[in-house]
Amino acid sequence: MSAILSQVIRRQIAISLNRSQAGVTAATAGExxxxxxxxKRLSFFVAIPAVGLCMLxxxxxHQEEHDHPRAEFIKYEYLRRREKRFPWGEGNKSLFHNPHVNPLPDGYEH
Incomplete structure (x- = not known):
């Protein structure tokens, strides 16, 4: 089995060496x-417009959500619990804290 496999590999290497010496690359060879x-056409006519539509x-x-007022703060016992302080800043805000969206345990910041 290994003898057959090594013959196939040697034959493929010889074919690729002959093509490279003749100036034929894999992108232009055969079928x-x-x-x-x-x-190239898929990139320009499908991928780039698809990325543009996703961005739009x-x-x-974002504009639709930006126009809506934020939800009223309701203090639940099981949400926004701080068992220990965060190791940065004042210790009450998470690392990616957004004052418009993320309330603190006592309510939104003003």
């Missing part, structure tokens, strides 16, 4: 010629 054109969707959703 795969022109494959880069497909990927995110921006419009």
């Amino acid at each position: 795969h010629s022109g494959g880069y054109k497909v990927w 969707n995110a921006y419009l959703k």
Whole structure:
């Protein structure tokens, strides 16, 4: 089994060496010629517009949420509990604290 596998590998190496010496690359050889054109067109006509649409969707959703007032603060016993202080700042705010969205245990900051 290993003898057959080594023969196949040697044959593939010889074929690739012959192609590289003749100036034929994998992108232009045989039935795969022109494959880069497909990927180039997919990138320009599918991927870039898709990224643009995703950016537009995110921006419009942000604008929609920005116009709404924030929810009323209700102090629940099981939410925003601080058993020990955070090791940064004053110890009451999380690392990615946003004062408009994230309330402290006593309520929103003003």
